Amino acid sequence: MNIRTTTRRHFLKGLTLSLGGATYLSPMLRRIGQGADGIERKAPRFLFVLEGNGLPPTQVHPLDVPFVARPERQRLTSHPLDGRHFPASLKPVAAYAKRMLVLQGLNGEVCGGGHSTSHGALGAYNTRDGKVIHDATVDCVLGRKAGTVFDNVILGISAQDRDVVFNCSAYGPNQSAATFCNPTAAYHRIFGALSGSKVTRQQGLLMDYLQEDIQRARGSLAGEEKAKLDAYLDAYDSIRQRNQRAQAFAGRGALDLPKMDARYTAEGPEERLDAHFELGTAALVAGLTDVVTIASGVGFRHFSIQFSKLASDIKHVIGHAVIAGSPTAIAQAEAIRAYHFELIARTMRKLESMPEGNGTMLDNTVIVYLSDAANSHHTQCQEWPYVLLGGAPRLKLDGRCLVYPNRGAAGWRTVNTIHTALLRAAGVPQDGFGHFMKGVDDVVQKGPLSEIIA
């Protein structure tokens, strides 16, 4: 990542001046220009990092804050994080303790459970082993609102050797979003349109032809059959809009792109993950997207990764051994998690080095770390640990560990509320997000998680 600070400001400013007349681009460009002019952003960027195999609450709990087991939690407690003794997993981000929130005890039973909640982790619904995608996930709702070149950049690694998987994010009901697992392919997708617009122009010609052709074909259809072609047509509209936005970026200044090196073609998950964090960060810094999701082994078919440099076992074996209390397995799980937080810390340092408004990009970027398997290798989602880092004008990311009470006790809250809080922070006010549990009061599962709202 070597987009120079001054170059970026120059690039973004120049972009808005030269393209101000394009109406479909203007909101995006206006917002980018405001950042370059030193005007505060209203909606933050988001980096979601999901790591498969469960996140045992103790692995992100300050060592010098007594850990109370879920059944014994009767009230909400708050503990400052600054100066705390961090567990191995969180040590890489210890320097950002004042910009961190550790959330313990949020109830996610509405998402079901098992080895993974799949899209449910970001959708707040039960996908039944990833088979039923009820609605858009929170990252995609946020991305849609952002109106950047790419609504979302979704990257990841999988135990299966595939370039693309569908495992984590969704644009809408039954519309899983592609997670790019091949860093080289992801690089070309994100930056290809900027480095050369030939492909984009060719796609434009294709889409002109196809829109006519599909329109003709759909004319003879009705109902659900027509809807199938409408979805196909809408997809091209969406790609066309993205390409137009990308073209606006192309050739508008010295935008230093990440340099593809051995990590981009490596087979090891450590290198691939490293490359994905670099790509995601670069996309955020460049303003190509406001929402990046990194899915590290999300979903039952994808989570059992062998991190050869960090652990001797695949994650499935580690998961079972952690449940059994094996110190070796716990150490391996923590080493892998710490590696994720090292990469998160690197991203934070990069964002912190980039001036924006009256602060830095980190002041306007929320990093959300969680596991799609909530608290355990085999989870019922009765508690769902989260780590939030960074900054956002409407969120209080101010160095606290909040421990929510167990289900039924006064003040217990569900994961829906954190999604709602993130949406509020981005200027998308909603009463709630996801599915709700029957017989549970609205105050528990609707509205934002008030303790983190500024």
Next chain:
Amino acid sequence: MKRSCFLLLSWIAIYRATAGAEEPDLRSFLKEHCVSCHGAEKQKGKVRLDQLDLLHPTAPDRALLERVGEQLALQEMPPEDKPQPKRAAVEEMIAAIENLLALRGERISSAHEKLQRPDYGNYVDHDTLFTEPPVRKASTPGRIWRLNVDSWIAKTQDWTHTPALFRDNRNNAKPVSFPYQGPDHAFLDYANIHWFDKSTTEMLLLETEQVARAFMQRRWDPLKKNAGGAQERTIALSFNVITGRAATPEELASLMRLRDRAAKENPAEEADQLVVQAMLLRPEALFRSEFGEGEPDRFGRKLLSAHDLAIALGFAVNVAGPDDALLAALQKGNAHDAAYLASVLRPYLRTPAMRDRLLRFAQEYFEYPHAAEVFKDAKIHDYQPVRLVEDADEFVLRILDEDRDVLRQWLTSTNYHVRGMFNYHGTKIAHIRSDNGFKDYHGNYNLTEIEAGKEPHWVDMPADERAGLLTHPAWLLAFSDNQKNQAIQRGRWVTTKLLGGIVPDAPVEVDARLPDDPALTLREKMQVTRAEACVSCHKKMDPTGLPFEQFDLFGKYRTEENNRPVVTTGMLWGREVANPIEYVRTLADSKKVHQVFLRHVFRFFLGRNESADDAPTLIDMEKAYWSSQGSLKETVLTLLTSDSFLYRTP
């Protein structure tokens, strides 16, 4: 206000004219079956129905009406332990609610949508499907049907003359633009659940570029030569290759316009490739189109055109679609004459491609290939699931080849294929143990190493230990996990796939944990499912899965569990069964089990759930099955020449 009153009165008039005559019966239905739990005294689930006035156009809350309709349609109400209304009364009630909602421009959307889903096939009343209706009017709704991924791969290989295209041995990786995102335990290739969205379309752009490139490498120049070098003619020939038909002048002109535009800023070869890619992305190249043609009959049905029928049949018997001979035969003869059609199709039933299709059916129906995906910690459990799945495939295929009493054989045959203790690497063989450290392949079958042998062979298993696929290690493994058998899932399979029963999805908040106590048997751990909140669903699964406790979590026959005699009893149709062998043989003797099996055959080949109108087709399939001594191929032939297959309705 006046306008509102007028509308209200008009609405009531319309409603009285359409449904009003039945209203008193509906009121008594509610009183008889609903109000005792949802009335003035009790409001279970905070639902009150005694004040629901179906005659009043605005009073009933839409959501409440829809919920009542859905509960009835999905047979979730009245509860099983309450007196059940006659099916006809339920249908009347649903129709009245639909009427009411329709007049308000609404419908029971969630129930309608659910009943089309692959996992809701059993919701159609079974007896109705095997009762001759007053009139035979089966047909399939007109539809477009996304090619399945294997069909698309085969097509692209054929179009490009590139057999290696998309051949990727990494985890069976296939083109990602054709993902399957359907429910568990159901057939993958349903017409109504697959299309292209934002993500898959983006993938499609990349993957069709790959296909177009291969086309340019292998096909373009020969076609250009055939066209005498003429640009337009070459494009026309390419169109013919990809769509199987000649382009209309308008279609050709449109492609030429694209070519001209592309050539302005690209080299000629790239412009040509772009035109080929455009053809590959046309809906016609991605979807099968089935709408029928000609005048509709008195039921509004239209016959599929000979061409569309050839395509539908071609994909039914071969994942690669129709060959030229099939297309020609249907163009030449009367494609809608069942006898002629059967004579054309019969040879296809004996082809390797059809063998593969029927194997695929068996794999998706029995779900045993899932054994290869089940995680078992290799440090604790060393076994070879892929090899066991291959054995199961051979078992299935041998019975398919014999094609007599197929379901009974699949459920009861003791003649198992055993792959043997050697691995094969080209012409060399190596002992399985030295290759992958495998310890106990033979043990899964309770065979000694010597009995398992070195070479693939067939073994007659002890008749009191094994009987058919449900006692085969592959099937048993598919429904197990790292620590235990999944007796509940096994029972669910039997209940839904053989008994035609309905098992609702578990509530979202269900705590599905069984106790961890290692001293308890699985059966003892499953006592927790007798809790009031669980038992209504689990009584449909647990008793039908527990007989398979005769086998351990590797499919090995056992007589003890936790050093105690293993208990293998279960319940079937209200009677206790002693062990899995008696159990599966009883199932295999059942006429209804065969009927449920035929319903699944129908779903696989039609790509949709059966409806009440399909009763004649299922009745004919059943007749064909028994009159052919249980030939699955003859049964499929009957299906492929049925009205359900030949007719489409708007």
